[in-house]
Amino acid sequence: MEAYLDAFLNAITGTLSWTWKSIIFNVPWYLNYFWGLILISLLVWVLEIIFPWRKEQGVFRKDFWLDAFYMFFNFFLFAIAISGIYKILQVFFEDIGISSNSLALIDISTWPMWGQLLVFFIVLDFVQWFTHIMLHKYAFLWNFHKVHHSVKEMGFAAHLRYHWMENILYKPLKTFGVMVLGGFEPEQAYIVHFAAIAIGHINHSNIKITWGPLKYVFNNPVMHLYHHAYDLPPGTYGVNFGISLSLWDYLFKTNYIPEDSGKVKLGYPGDENLPKDFLGQVTHGFKKRRSNI
Numbered sequence: 001m002e003a004y005l006d007a008f009l010n011a012i013t014g015t016l017s018w019t020w021k022s023i024i025f026n027v028p029w030y031l032n033y034f035w036g037l038i039l040i041s042l043l044v045w046v047l048e049i050i051f052p053w054r055k056e057q058g059v060f061r062k063d064f065w066l067d068a069f070y071m072f073f074n075f076f077l078f079a080i081a082i083s084g085i086y087k088i089l090q091v092f093f094e095d096i097g098i099s100s101n102s103l104a105l106i107d108i109s110t111w112p113m114w115g116q117l118l119v120f121f122i123v124l125d126f127v128q129w130f131t132h133i134m135l136h137k138y139a140f141l142w143n144f145h146k147v148h149h150s151v152k153e154m155g156f157a158a159h160l161r162y163h164w165m166e167n168i169l170y171k172p173l174k175t176f177g178v179m180v181l182g183g184f185e186p187e188q189a190y191i192v193h194f195a196a197i198a199i200g201h202i203n204h205s206n207i208k209i210t211w212g213p214l215k216y217v218f219n220n221p222v223m224h225l226y227h228h229a230y231d232l233p234p235g236t237y238g239v240n241f242g243i244s245l246s247l248w249d250y251l252f253k254t255n256y257i258p259e260d261s262g263k264v265k266l267g268y269p270g271d272e273n274l275p276k277d278f279l280g281q282v283t284h285g286f287k288k289r290r291s292n293i
Helices: 002-023 033-050 064-095 113-137 139-149 156-160 165-180 190-203 212-216 221-227 247-251 278-282
Strands: none
Touching: 002 033, 002 064, 033 064, 033 156, 033 190, 064 156, 064 165, 064 278, 113 139, 113 165, 113 190, 113 247, 139 165, 156 190, 190 221
């Protein structure tokens, strides 16, 4: 028990220390996710201001500051709070003989770095696409995912507006995906992580980008806008589930882009009943459900 307590405390203090060092520029620039997130956010926001898709949408759109707070809460504050739990689970699995290489299906450690990063990126994105489908398909999970879909005006910061319970589901599954690759994460994995942040920001932004023929590979703001549409095709529980890549939706026939005007009502039936404040939203999903929520 003492080993678990030590692992818990060391993980939290270590994550807290790393975050503070990031804030004061005391970590390598390519691993500084705090200022990296700010820089990417500012760049995409400037593009939204210069090249707005929905010109009637304000620079400070509806819930702009709420979504900005969500970015830092989910990316840093919650990560600090939950790091100890994940470390305990890691120690537990090691104690029962499950190591990072136990589930390895392929060893790519001898591949060229570009190949390692490409496979790492594709595997993680597929895991997130599959997880995203579960968030829509199962009522218990959808009750948490509603927070993300309560966005009424799309902008870059909506990317990281989501219920903290989603981290509880996403992170273990992404860890599983890494373990399939031999429990290994390329030394240059920061390239994949920063790319994912940038793509996610762009996909939620007020910029009209489709990538031309590459739209069948990469997700884009037009495609993702319809993922947030209030009115979905009959008989579906969602469309366009892609995170960074759109190819999964095209492969598994969950793609849907009827037009590209950007004049799409966002949200979901009953979204007026979701709390409008941060505390109300992060506790949503645990309370007794009403029939219209």
